[in-house]
Amino acid sequence: MATPLGHSIVGYALARAAGVRSRRGMALAVGAANLPDVDFLAGYISNGDVLSMHHEVITHRPAFPVIVGALTGLTAAGLSLLRGRRPSAADVLKPAALATALVGSHVMMDPLPLPYDSMPLGAGAPQAVFATQAWNAVIDMAVYGTIAVLALERNGNGKKAEA
Numbered sequence: 001m002a003t004p005l006g007h008s009i010v011g012y013a014l015a016r017a018a019g020v021r022s023r024r025g026m027a028l029a030v031g032a033a034n035l036p037d038v039d040f041l042a043g044y045i046s047n048g049d050v051l052s053m054h055h056e057v058i059t060h061r062p063a064f065p066v067i068v069g070a071l072t073g074l075t076a077a078g079l080s081l082l083r084g085r086r087p088s089a090a091d092v093l094k095p096a097a098l099a100t101a102l103v104g105s106h107v108m109m110d111p112l113p114l115p116y117d118s119m120p121l122g123a124g125a126p127q128a129v130f131a132t133q134a135w136n137a138v139i140d141m142a143v144y145g146t147i148a149v150l151a152l153e154r155n156g157n158g159k160k161a162e163a
Contacts, residue, residue, distance in 0.1 A: 001055075002109045003133065006140030007033045010105045013148035018098050032102035035068065036060050036110075060107055069100030114139055 002010075011033025015026055036059040043053035058064050073096030080087035 002106075002112070002114070002144070003136045003140050004034050004037065005137045006144045007037075007106050007109065009140065009144040009148050010109065011102050013144075013151050014101055014105060015098070016152055018094075018101075020098075029098070029102055032068070032099055033106055035103050036064060036106045055110065060110060062104075062107060065100045065102075065104035065107055068103045069096045072096050072099035109144075114143060 008030045011030045012026060014033070015029030020026060020029055037054075039053045039055065039057045039059045042057060042059075043049050046053065058067075073092045076095045077087040077092045080091050
């Protein structure tokens with residue numbers, strides 16, 4: 001199971017590959033890549049235990065990215081209409097596809113068998129939990145950071161990206 005840092009790295013790389021350049025767009029992309037972990041909040045609200053619903057609700061199922069993508073497409077169409085213009089297919093499909101990919105990356109990454117320490121977030125002394133989570137973040141930076149750098153090395157048209 002990837003850490004929020006790993007999900008953020010992949011979300012950033014996917015957004016860059018899709019042409020997102022603004023800070024706001026990147027923030028939304030990173031947020032979307034971490035969105036399935038809203039189940040922590042659902043567990044806390046329902047019974048005071050953040051881990052009680054983690055990976056047990058729809059947010060970590062394959063249907064969730066499709067639902068978020070559809071809602072994003074509808075929102076994009078509505079925003080176009082509010083601006084007084086008829087939405088084109090690209091106005092709707094590009095943000096819908098990107099949202100689906102961002103949320104879907106989270107759902108796909110969590111079951112990957114990276115060599116994480118299996119200590120649950122709430123077990124053990126705070127120092128041990130922090131050390132475990134820090135180690136997991138280092139693994140995420142090494143694995144997902146390397147993948148992101150390799151993916152971003154090319155800018156989508158077969159030419160090397162300029163620094």
